[in-house]
Amino acid sequence: MNRPFLQMTNSDDHFLKRRYLPRAVLCLGLAFAGGCGGEDTRSFHVAGASSPPSQILLQTDWYPQPEHGGFYQADALGYYEEEGLEVRIRPGGPGSRVNQRVALKEAHFGLGRSDEIMVAVDRGLPLIIVAALMQHSPQALLLHDSNPVQTFQDLDGKTVMAGVGSNWVEYLRRRYNIRINLLPLQYGLAQFVTNPNFIQQCFITNEPFFARRQGLEVRTLLISHSGYDPYRVIFAHRDFVEEHPEVVERFVRASIRGWESYLGEDPSPGNAGFSPLNPQMSPAFIAYALETMKEHRLVEGYEERGERIGALSRDRLERQIADLHEVGLLSRILEVDEVADLRFAPEPLPLPLPAAEEAGAGGEES
Incomplete structure (x- = not known):
């Protein structure tokens, strides 16, 4: 029997009042108040499977921050309300188990990476991608500027602090035929600050800002430049998408409007939505993260690539999918329709014609 989806009561609002620290502040070892992915005492009542939900719960993958700004912008500007939706945003954190929460129908939508969803589907979780959050991954390696490592090939034999089981690590090992020693990821910069040869996983939108605030000269190696560039995505339970495609369509459409506004117009409504939930975030940090997203076109991507x-x-x-299968992370080649429902995301832009074809197209008619 299908498990019905949650529906929230007004008492659910209390989780939005908790105080969360942003990822990078936690990296500096500061204490935080409230939960960070543990269970809470929210009360839910459950709607029948055929009933459209009156409220939508979006489970994010980390603490409230500019990387979620478009969703808060959509809420603040009434875009969800215009679509007939009441959206709650539940912050994540270490151990927030986004995939599991969505698979267990404890959230309607989740945020994650396309490679993670592919692996989860291969292992039997009923998840499906419905749109991209970011066209390009902000995942990177953080290095001191003096570090001799300049390329991914230079990582051979080096030690990197990264998330255990990170798919990109196995990809780098296989593609470049290198050996990487892993230290389990700790959300702190202490080892990096004291060791000029230390290398650690980071987001380009976060840790470099705080390292430089410590007076360090740092640089990054974007994992996407290795060829491993998963989308960051919005995903849902397959049952929810099949039962309520109109809700998915409206949520995706309003969220995209929110991101267009957050990146292209005044971002202050979105910032005002998440800043109180992360009071330790400074205006300088928010501006840095937003500018970095724009500089690297993480969300909007590149028109010339469609x-x-x-x-x-x-x-x-x-x-x-082929890359993940080649490095042994998938047991078989999945069909795209097994991992993504392309009905809801905008079509990619037409690719520009090659110069030779464009010249030919402009010639005189015979």
């Missing part, structure tokens, strides 16, 4: 906010490319998803 990318735009929310869009998913079938060809790119096929390549990601």
Whole structure:
């Protein structure tokens, strides 16, 4: 029997009043108040499977921060309300188990990475991607500027602090035929600050800011430059998508509007939505994270590659599946339709014609 989806009562609002620290502040070892992915005491009442939910719960993958700004912008500007939706945003954190929460129907939508969802589907979780959050991953390696490592090939024999089981680590090992020693990821910069040869996983939108505030000269190696570039995505339970495609469509459409506004217009409504939940975030940090997202076109992508906010490319998803299978992270080659429902995301933009074809197209008619 299908498990019904949660529906929230007003008492659920209390989790939005908790105080969370942003990822990078936690990296500096500061204490935080409230939960960070543990169970809470929210009360829910459950709607029948055929009933459209009156409220939508979005489970994020980390503490409230600019990387979620478009969702808060959509809420603040009434875009969800215009679509007939009441959206609650539940912050994540270490151990927030986004995939499991969505698979157990404890959230309607979750945020994650396309490679994670592919592996989860291969292992039997009923998840499906419905749109892209970011066209390009902000995942990177943080290095001191004096570190001799300049390329991924230079990582051979080096020690890197990274999340245990990170898919990109296995990809780098296989693609470059290198040996990487792993230290389990700790959300702190203490070892990095004291060791000029230390290398650790980071987000380009976060840790470099705080390292530089410590007076360090640092640089990053974007994992996407290795060829491993998963989308960051919005995903849902397959049952929810099949039962309520109109709700999914409205949520995706309003979220994309929120991101277009957050990146292209005044971001202050979105910032005002998440800043009180992370009071330790400074205006300088928020500005840095937002500017870095824009500089690297993480959310909107590159028009010349056919990318735009929310869009998913079938060809790119096929390549990601093939890469994951090649490095042994998938047991078989999945079909794109097993991991993504492309009905809701915008179509990729048409790719520009090669110069030779464009010249030919402009010639005189015979």
